[in-house]
Amino acid sequence: MKTFPCPRLVLLGVAGLLIAANTFAQQPAPLTTPPIQVPPPVLPPPSLPGLDGLIVWDAERKEVTVPNGTPQAQFTFNLTNISTETITINSVSTSCGCTVAKLPEQPWHIAPGTNGQISATMNVAGVVGAKIKTLTVNSDKGSKLLTVQGNVLPPSATPGPMTAMDREANQKLAIADRQAVFKGDCASCHAAPAKDKTGIALYTEVCGICHEAKNRATMVTDLHKLPYATTPEIWRNWIAHGKPGGLMPAFAQAEGGILTDEQINSLVTYLVSAIPSKPVTAPAAVVH
Ligand code: HEC
Ligand code: HEC
The missing domain is CATH 2.60.40.10 (Immunoglobulins)
Known part of the structure; x- marks a missing residue:
């Protein structure tokens, strides 16, 4: 669980970021594609005669x-x-x-x-x-x-805890393409854990990573405090289609997402029971 960091830690963090930024400056290659030491190619000719043309x-x-x-x-x-x-x-x-x-x-x-x-x-x-x-x-x-x-890749390029810089970069990528979370390096945290999971386990991995994160960005809605009544269809729509132009990805495979219909159904069943709907019609204001 995260608590509000003490100011000294924040200073240390900032210093850390500066050092990290400096290190980046000396190594122009981005973190996701560190330089690969390619040994001088001692390769035989690209093809032997025979099958070419066949x-x-x-x-x-x-x-x-x-x-x-x-x-x-x-x-x-x-x-x-x-x-x-x-x-x-x-x-x-x-x-x-x-x-x-x-x-x-x-x-x-x-x-x-x-x-x-x-x-x-x-x-x-x-x-x-x-x-x-x-x-x-x-x-x-x-x-x-x-x-x-x-x-x-060297060990340093393998996903570890996120820094504020990572988070900002990730958000930029997601704003440009909300399906980015399912691609490339993002997938190791945002897609791979979904494999073969359903229900609460799936929710925790693929939805909770954004929606239940203690230090999530402000635009990530608190699903436990939705201001409107929910139905299975509302849940299904959000999961399957997300929000074009927003950060919420579309999870339906037909839209480039990662979840099967069966997995989406299991999430809907879980959410309907775990997050009870507000009353369908708001109680009318009593005017005397
Ligand atoms: C190491 C695991 C990891 C990787 C890799 C990762 N994320 Fe995340 N992502 C998280 C976590 C954890 C959160 C929850 C918020 C937090 O802790 O900062 C999150 C939250 C988000 C959010 C919600 C906004 C926010 O900051 O709360 C977006 C959008 C996002 N990630 C996009 C991406 C994109 C795009 C990539 C790839 C470029 C990516 N993530 C790679 C773990 C990861
Ligand atoms: C990459 C982070 C991310 C992931 C993963 C994610 N969401 Fe979202 N979700 C968002 C953001 C950001 C919004 C706010 C959309 C907006 O209004 O622009 C949102 C909105 C929603 C809403 C609508 C809330 C409202 O404001 O009306 C629902 C419902 C929802 N998400 C459910 C889910 C479920 C269920 C999953 C898992 C299948 C999931 N989300 C996975 C980021 C995420």
Whole structure:
């Protein structure tokens, strides 16, 4: 629970912010994308002769950035057989045991005009910075070299307690796009905890983070003191659609939100019982 901070702490906080601001000044890269130390690329030529012109790839090189402490980075290559013959991929070899490729089947017969995916998992446990590996796709028509790069963020970039600066920046982002809370780094606090939850647990994670926060911004309504009568439909509308032009996001998946209909229903059921409605019609003023 937060209490009002004592002035000395506030001063310390301000000093801290100044030092932090100074540190930022020396390191121009924003907190969310810290500089990644990319080792000088000692890469084989981008592709071996063979499959070019027969298969098209959505990319020959994939890059994934994960928070510090993530054990694995995942990559998926989409491919289409643009030739007129079936191509058989016999195997995919990788440049180290730390990277494992997966095919739908082995050998994998890809009919002309059809597409499919090759996925790869790179072990990045204990890594900070970039790790680059290659995959060699071996087929009956030739081979193809693909590159994967896993970037592991330094521990400092992994979400921690918010500072006043973070909060202001977050609010600016949310004003520009109220769905921003579900994207990028915001999702780690505002979206990921919703997974597989319903009812009170879901409310606590995805609604309570804003509405029950002790030090929430003034524009975040106190849901326990709504000035009007509530109905299940009112709750549902707010949750599903939020408020365009405001900070309240739309949670319905149809509007770019993160909650299934079942999850929204569970919230409505919870809210109807947890926050009883005011009387539907305000009692008429008694005039004598
Ligand atoms: C480390 C967890 C965390 C991350 C990451 C995070 N938030 Fe928040 N957010 C919170 C908490 C906790 C609150 C409740 C208010 C508080 O404690 O300051 C909040 C409140 C908010 C609010 C309500 C206004 C307010 O300040 O009370 C908005 C809008 C918001 N966040 C947007 C964002 C956006 C946009 C991002 C990404 C750019 C983001 N948040 C990233 C934890 C987080
Ligand atoms: C990112 C912070 C944030 C999150 C997360 C959030 N809200 Fe809101 N919500 C707001 C803000 C800000 C408003 C005020 C909207 C306005 O009037 O501009 C609001 C408004 C509302 C209102 C209308 C209150 C009024 O003033 O009439 C309801 C109801 C509501 N939210 C319910 C929810 C529920 C339920 C959830 C969880 C599914 C949720 N909110 C999640 C920020 C948030």
